[in-house]
Amino acid sequence: MSKQQTVLYDAPGPRTRRLTVIGSVVAAVGIVAAAHVLIYRPLAEKGQFTMEKWGPLIDPGNEVFSLVWARLGEGFRATLLAAGIAIVCSLIVGTALAVLRVQLKALRPRRFVGFARPLAWLIRGTIVGLNALTRFCVEIFRGLPVVITIFFVAKALPDLGLDLGDALWYLVIGLTIYNGIVIGEVLRSGMEGLPSGQREAADAVGLTPFQGTWLILLPQAFRIMLPALISQLVVVLKDTSLGFIISYEEVLRVSTFIIQVLNNPIQVYAVVGTIYILINYLLTKLAEYVERRMSSGRRGPVAKTPRKTTKTPAAAGADAAA
Amino acid sequence: MNVLVEYFDVFVGGFWLTFQLCVLAATGALLLGTVAAIMRISPLPPLRWIGAAYVTVFRNSPLTVVFFFAAFGLPALGSNADFLRVPGLTTLFERLGIDLPYFRFAVIALSLYTGAFVCEAIRSGINAVPAGQAEAARAIGLTFTQNLRYIVLPQAWKSAIVPLGSVIIAMIKNSALAGFFGVVGDLSSSAQALTSAGGEPIIPVFIGISIGFLVMTVPLGLLLDRIERRRAVLR
Numbered sequence: 348m349s350k351q352q353t354v355l356y357d358a359p360g361p362r363t364r365r366l367t368v369i370g371s372v373v374a375a376v377g378i379v380a381a382a383h384v385l386i387y388r389p390l391a392e393k394g395q396f397t398m399e400k401w402g403p404l405i406d407p408g409n410e411v412f413s414l415v416w417a418r419l420g421e422g423f424r425a426t427l428l429a430a431g432i433a434i435v436c437s438l439i440v441g442t443a444l445a446v447l448r449v450q451l452k453a454l455r456p457r458r459f460v461g462f463a464r465p466l467a468w469l470i471r472g473t474i475v476g477l478n479a480l481t482r483f484c485v486e487i488f489r490g491l492p493v494v495i496t497i498f499f500v501a502k503a504l505p506d507l508g509l510d511l512g513d514a515l516w517y518l519v520i521g522l523t524i525y526n527g528i529v530i531g532e533v534l535r536s537g538m539e540g541l542p543s544g545q546r547e548a549a550d551a552v553g554l555t556p557f558q559g560t561w562l563i564l565l566p567q568a569f570r571i572m573l574p575a576l577i578s579q580l581v582v583v584l585k586d587t588s589l590g591f592i593i594s595y596e597e598v599l600r601v602s603t604f605i606i607q608v609l610n611n612p613i614q615v616y617a618v619v620g621t622i623y624i625l626i627n628y629l630l631t632k633l634a635e636y637v638e639r640r641m642s643s644g645r646r647g648p649v650a651k652t653p654r655k656t657t658k659t660p661a662a663a664g665a666d667a668a669a
Numbered sequence: 670m671n672v673l674v675e676y677f678d679v680f681v682g683g684f685w686l687t688f689q690l691c692v693l694a695a696t697g698a699l700l701l702g703t704v705a706a707i708m709r710i711s712p713l714p715p716l717r718w719i720g721a722a723y724v725t726v727f728r729n730s731p732l733t734v735v736f737f738f739a740a741f742g743l744p745a746l747g748s749n750a751d752f753l754r755v756p757g758l759t760t761l762f763e764r765l766g767i768d769l770p771y772f773r774f775a776v777i778a779l780s781l782y783t784g785a786f787v788c789e790a791i792r793s794g795i796n797a798v799p800a801g802q803a804e805a806a807r808a809i810g811l812t813f814t815q816n817l818r819y820i821v822l823p824q825a826w827k828s829a830i831v832p833l834g835s836v837i838i839a840m841i842k843n844s845a846l847a848g849f850f851g852v853v854g855d856l857s858s859s860a861q862a863l864t865s866a867g868g869e870p871i872i873p874v875f876i877g878i879s880i881g882f883l884v885m886t887v888p889l890g891l892l893l894d895r896i897e898r899r900r901a902v903l904r
Binding site: 367370371374375378389390393395486487489490491492493494495498499502503506581584585586587588589591592599602606612613616619620623624627628631 | 716719729733742856857860871872875
């Protein structure tokens with residue numbers, strides 16, 4: 348129970364506690380009854396609990412058990428492979444994009460007085476143009492559904508004479524376009540959220556704008572945005588399942604094959620869904636853990652060395668108040 | 670570029686259907702999410718567990734799995750999702766009333782999935798209300814319901830609106846999946862029909878479909894940015 352919930356009501360006295368217990372029992376009975384009527388009965392009536400449907404998935408003695416799980420394993424490997432490549436590519440693209448956009452922003456006010464005037468105008472024009480172009484691309488691809496991006500990447504690239512053969516690469520490209528941009532925006536907002544003194548200090552000690560971005564701003568933005576980045580991993584892993592629309596043999600497509608043979612959609616999707624939920628749940632917990640650690644281990648955004656949590660009760664109180 | 674002019678009505682029709690799907694699913698998701706959020710802060714533990722379980726399940730499973738469940742699981746149960754054929758609504762949204770159930774399945778899948786995120790957005794809003802507000806309300810003797818109704822929720826709503834907006838934007842984008850699960854005539858199924866079956870050139874179709882989505886997502890995003898900036902100044 349979080350702090351906010353305990354704040355909503357008083358510490359219960361004996362009467363409230365009794366009422367809570369009674370209410371809980373009533374609610375629990377109601378929920379069980381509703382689950383029985385709305386979920387269990389229809390499922391049982393349609394024979395969804397028979398071993399004929401579940402056996403291939405949970406009974407090791409079943410003749411197709413090992414076959415089914417071998418196929419599912421292949422599917423999961425394909426899913427994780429695509430997700431892994433997509434994550435790495437998105438991180439690279441996202442970092443590059445964030446650095447580029449911050450860089451362009453830092454360069455915009457410069458007048459390039461050392462150069463000949465036409466050259467200076469040319470450079471400034473390029474900077475303004477690039478800025479507008481990256482902004483445009485970000486807005487477009489952030490507003491488009493990933494499904495549509497993947498679908499059209501898989502259709503358009505072979506059309507333009509770039510046949511990559513394996514559906515994996517279309518999926519990776521589609522996912523990278525979207526998630527790279529999202530990660531780029533996350534990092535950029537992280538960098539822009541830093542105190543302006545960071546950039547000024549970098550300039551003052553004589554770093555070039557690029558060095559300032561790369562050495563000073565980016566590492567801090569990574570640290571601050573780590574929870575957001577991890578939750579983006581969950582998004583990538585979930586979106587990998589969209590590969591089925593371009594016939595990439597990830598786990599859901601494999602499941603459709605299995606279902607065509609065994610005719611047990613509910614059971615197969617329940618198992619696959621559970622595995623997905625487990626993986627993503629662990630990742631989400633990891634993100635929460637990282638977030639908690641960082642909010643307690645750091646005072647202000649300028650801690651250079653990641654200190655082990657040295658939290659006094661007073662600091663904890665200040666945290667809660669902040 | 671001829672495709673854009675030639676099939677203009679296809680694009681407009683697709684946009685219209687996707688828009689209807691989004692309106693229905695957003696309504697459903699907001700209702701579900703609010704109920705789940707109330708359950709999650711209720712004093713009764715079983716209700717809290719149910720709310721938490723719902724959010725955990727739907728936030729962590731891919732939308733594709735939810736759609737597969739809706740599109741293949743419900744028919745296996747013999748359900749056609751007929752409970753969505755509400756008399757008044759079917760005249761407003763014709764697709765709800767037709768015999769093919771896939772539009773209704775899409776509404777169900779999107780609402781269930783998005784509801785979990787709505788719940789989290791509302792809860793984060795409630796958590797953003799300073800603890801002193803609720804404490805003060807309790808100190809002057811408001812009950813739990815009064816506390817929520819008059820003190821916490823009005824303030825929570827303010828800080829929840831931006832996360833809620835981004836959830837809805839994500840939902841609009843997710844609605845593209847419906848076209849791959851049997852809904853005929855929305856933006857993404859039109860994309861398939863025009864490129865795969867119709868053999869039309871890819872790029873113009875892509876532009877047309879993109880405009881259909883961007884018309885919905887970009888203005889909403891800009892509106893949210895504006896609200897966010899105004900909030901930032903107010904604080």
